[in-house]
Amino acid sequence: MALIRSVFQDELDSVSQSLVDLTAMVSTSMLNATTAILTCDLKLAEEVIASDEKIDDFQHEVDSRIIDIIARQQPVASDLRALVTALRMGSDLERMGDLAHHVGKIARLRHPQSAVPPELTDVIKAMGSAAVRITDKTGVVISTRDTEMALQVEQDDDEMDDLHRKLIGVLIKPTWKHGIETAIDLTLLGRYYERYADHAVSISRRVYFLVTGKYSE
Amino acid sequence: MALIRSVFQDELDSVSQSLVDLTAMVSTSMLNATTAILTCDLKLAEEVIASDEKIDDFQHEVDSRIIDIIARQQPVASDLRALVTALRMGSDLERMGDLAHHVGKIARLRHPQSAVPPELTDVIKAMGSAAVRITDKTGVVISTRDTEMALQVEQDDDEMDDLHRKLIGVLIKPTWKHGIETAIDLTLLGRYYERYADHAVSISRRVYFLVTGKYSE
Numbered sequence: 442m443a444l445i446r447s448v449f450q451d452e453l454d455s456v457s458q459s460l461v462d463l464t465a466m467v468s469t470s471m472l473n474a475t476t477a478i479l480t481c482d483l484k485l486a487e488e489v490i491a492s493d494e495k496i497d498d499f500q501h502e503v504d505s506r507i508i509d510i511i512a513r514q515q516p517v518a519s520d521l522r523a524l525v526t527a528l529r530m531g532s533d534l535e536r537m538g539d540l541a542h543h544v545g546k547i548a549r550l551r552h553p554q555s556a557v558p559p560e561l562t563d564v565i566k567a568m569g570s571a572a573v574r575i576t577d578k579t580g581v582v583i584s585t586r587d588t589e590m591a592l593q594v595e596q597d598d599d600e601m602d603d604l605h606r607k608l609i610g611v612l613i614k615p616t617w618k619h620g621i622e623t624a625i626d627l628t629l630l631g632r633y634y635e636r637y638a639d640h641a642v643s644i645s646r647r648v649y650f651l652v653t654g655k656y657s658e
Numbered sequence: 659m660a661l662i663r664s665v666f667q668d669e670l671d672s673v674s675q676s677l678v679d680l681t682a683m684v685s686t687s688m689l690n691a692t693t694a695i696l697t698c699d700l701k702l703a704e705e706v707i708a709s710d711e712k713i714d715d716f717q718h719e720v721d722s723r724i725i726d727i728i729a730r731q732q733p734v735a736s737d738l739r740a741l742v743t744a745l746r747m748g749s750d751l752e753r754m755g756d757l758a759h760h761v762g763k764i765a766r767l768r769h770p771q772s773a774v775p776p777e778l779t780d781v782i783k784a785m786g787s788a789a790v791r792i793t794d795k796t797g798v799v800i801s802t803r804d805t806e807m808a809l810q811v812e813q814d815d816d817e818m819d820d821l822h823r824k825l826i827g828v829l830i831k832p833t834w835k836h837g838i839e840t841a842i843d844l845t846l847l848g849r850y851y852e853r854y855a856d857h858a859v860s861i862s863r864r865v866y867f868l869v870t871g872k873y874s875e
Contacts, residue, residue: 508735508742515732518725525725528742532749613839622830624838628845 452510453520456527457583459503460534464580466496467537468573471637474544475569478630479562483552489545496538500531507531526647530583533640537576540637547626556626558619564608568634571601575641582648592657594645601638605631669727670737673744674800676720677751681797683713684754685790688854691761692786695847696779700769706762713755717748724748743864747800750857754793757854764843773843775836781825785851788818792858799862803869811862812874818855822848 470492477486507528510516516524547556557565575597582591608631611617612624649657687709694703724745727733733741764773774782792814799808825848828834829841866874 508738511728511742512735512738518729521725521729525728525745528745529749532746609842612842617838621834621838621841624841625826625829625845628842629849632846632849 449510449514449516449520452506452514453523456503456507456510456524459499459506460527460530461580461584463496463499463503463531463534464576464583466492466499467534467541468576468580470496470538470541471544471569471572471576474541474548475565475572477545478548478556479566479569481548481552481555483549486545486548486552490542490549493538493542493545497535500535500538503531504528523651526651530644530647533644537637537640540633540640543633544630547630551626556623556630558623561608561611561627564604564611565630568601568604568608568631571597571604572634572637575601575638579641579644582645586648586652588649588652588657591645591649594642595657598638598642601635605635666727666731666733666737669723669731670740673720673724673727673741676716676723677744677747678797678801680713680716680720680748680751681793681800683709683716684751684758685793685797687713687755687758688761688786688789688793691758691765692782692789694762695765695773696783696786698765698769698772700766703762703765703769707759707766710755710759714752717752717755720748721745740868743868747861747864750861754854754857757850757857760850761847764847768843773840773847775840778825778828778844781821781828782847785818785821785825785848788814788821789851789854789858792818792855796858796861799865803865805866805869805874808862808866809874811859815855815859818852822852 470489473485473492474489476482477489507524511521511524514520550556575594578590578594578597581587582594608627612627617624646657649655687706690702690709691706693699694706724741728738728741731737767773792811795807795811795814798804799811825844829844834841863874866872
């Protein structure tokens with residue numbers, strides 16, 4: 442009997458795989474949003490904006506599937522906790538998609554100008570890379586439940602926070618010459634990347650807690 | 659038999675009441691955060707910051723209670739949906755508490771200076787009032803499932819968006835004389851109030867959907 446995988450286990454695995462797929466979609470979205478804002482690529486910005494609906498639809502579909510599993514299978518407490526956690530991870534990923542969408546919208550709003558002045562190109566590039574790295578690791582964490590990797594996501598988030606501080610540091614320098622409107626854009630951009638990474642951390646913490654029963658903080 | 663209320667129904671009502679209580683806590687927190695930032699009241703800012711932990715703890719307790727009800731009662735699909743919705747409303751309220759906390763932190767950071775220059779006092783005051791009004795109505799929506807009131811929350815949110823645009827409009831005026839750092843604070847403050855109201859709208863929409871089976875948009 443133990444060799445026969447249950448339908449329920451297959452359903453859990455399928456939910457997990459869908460969350461990994463969602464992670465990949467969100468990662469691509471943030472990668473493209475960052476490229477769009479750094480290269481003033483309107484077409485790519487439009488693509489990111491359009492892809493948000495696909496991410497939302499996919500997340501709603503996963504959500505419905507999870508609730509349906511709970512209703513039909515009436516899982517024991519530990520499985521129920523895993524399924525509720527999956528619902529929450531879906532919400533985090535959907536929100537990460539929104540934040541990539543917000544970055545895309547700033548790129549579109551300022552086109553054909555660039556929202557990012559030359560002295561901040563490197564910082565935004567680094568924030569974009571950190572975001573993609575964090576999301577990709579988060580996908581591995583969901584898929585493998587690797588708690589070491591979950592802790593790495595926290596470290597990557599510290600790096601994102603450093604970049605965010607660096608960004609604000611440049612904005613408030615007396616030598617800043619790009620005016621208030623650009624500073625507002627950059628303040629919001631910084632916030633979007635930071636929140637994006639926070640949601641990835643939140644997902645990794647949820648997995649860490651599911652596996653170990655302890656909080657990773 | 660129909661006159662005897664089930665234990666399950668009592669448990670659902672108790673969850674609903676806890677969410678209403680959480681709404682009141684969050685509303686008070688945003689009210690105090692707004693007063694703290696407008697009057698440079700450090701003590702009140704510290705109070706708001708400290709109260710966030712209470713809000714988080716209370717939400718976690720409600721969360722555990724909901725999961726426990728699902729595990730024990732194995733509810734039918736419609737009740738399960740109501741309980742999952744309650745979990746999500748709890749997350750929204752917890753996040754609203756975080757955003758009030760962020761406002762409190764800006765008040766503390768800038769003390770004894772004010773983060774809000776005189777020409778923006780009225781706008782921030784109005785955003786604070788709108789936030790409290792929206793939260794209080796959201797509490798009534800949770801408690802009574804009044805769909806008319808749920809639609810009112812959407813209208814109040816439009817008002818919040820107008821105030822947000824007004825705020826940004828003042829920041830980008832050529833006559834702005836308070837520098838970049840203050841503009842950054844105000845950009846973030848505007849974002850916090852706007853996101854706060856978005857979460858209230860999200861709660862009202864969830865209730866609207868539960869009651870009518872339709873989306874309110």
